[in-house]
Amino acid sequence: MTDPSLIARARALADAGPRQLLGIAGAPGAGKSTLAAGIVAALGDMAALVPMDGFHLAGAELHRLGRQARKGAIDTFDGAGYVALLRRLRFPDDATVYAPEFRREIEEPVAGAVPVPPSVRLVVTEGNYLLVPEHPWDGVRPLLDEVWFLDPGEDVRLRRLTERHVRYGRDLAEATARAYGPDQVNAERIAATAGRADLVLRPGSSVDR
Template identity: 45%
Template structure:
């Protein structure tokens, strides 16, 4: 599995590398989207590492830093749905993406999975960064307001994984956190899988699709 991820990440890096602009050109942004359990985080990290190894000034920007805090989700009745599209600060995320395009230095929040909180001011996109790979579930969601992100992407990539495989991975994820098998299935089925189905059913066209271990045109 690791060899396959590395192979695909190398192929993605080869497709992205020609987009990396020169020092005086506007910064570019690549979206890597897909349902929960698709392996976006690992694929994005490996792709960025492959680009950096080629000497490109590229960084990763996860969307997870824009999770709403539990103190806001609970009174809205959204805490059990944490991770769904409506549990993110979309306006803040979109505004930050526009700043990434236009401003030399941008400070970012980072999501701490151990504590399940977003930490403000925890990362920076520096002036020398020429391309940013953004990773998240809903970057290509064809619903308002998310579809409004489309003009920001210079290239969009979607990781397409069958629902049966997503279910297996998501249950395994909760098992790895120490949940009993029944509790792990309940956790995956109550939130993760509905979010995955939503992403798969309402995704906008991507420039590239990763499916069955290969790259395909969107």
């Protein structure tokens, strides 16, 4: 279950309205999706979940660029497109905004899959690179009212990540190689951005900035 204190903090952010954006960042396997979904479920219709993963480049484009083996690295996402969507969400008009969604069953993004109506007061977005200071990702942080960074500890994170790769069809050896190889390179880059978060969540403690 999601920590009640985090739900309360998210609810207070929503109440600051008319619309607020909450970012949840962390390395692969940190638990971002679980926390984000828990918050949105607890807040009901006042909240919507818009993951960064909807901005994965399509498989055909990754092949064209020679980046398929590094899928998940920062240059395998449309960072500028993500910033543009956050800007639309941050300054809404009277129209529903449609966001893309990454579908694990096909390993592809699907456009227009996530509706965010004008009545939504809190948009929760989660992803790896929300706090990266380089262009175009440096446009993300100014659009977010708060960012929480998840750090469950490396042993826990790597175990979760390996298990996730296995669930999605890799054998254990391949899953382990992926988690400790390309994914770890990304994780180290992401860990270096934790200092830009408003709240860092670690087991047994949190750091409020």
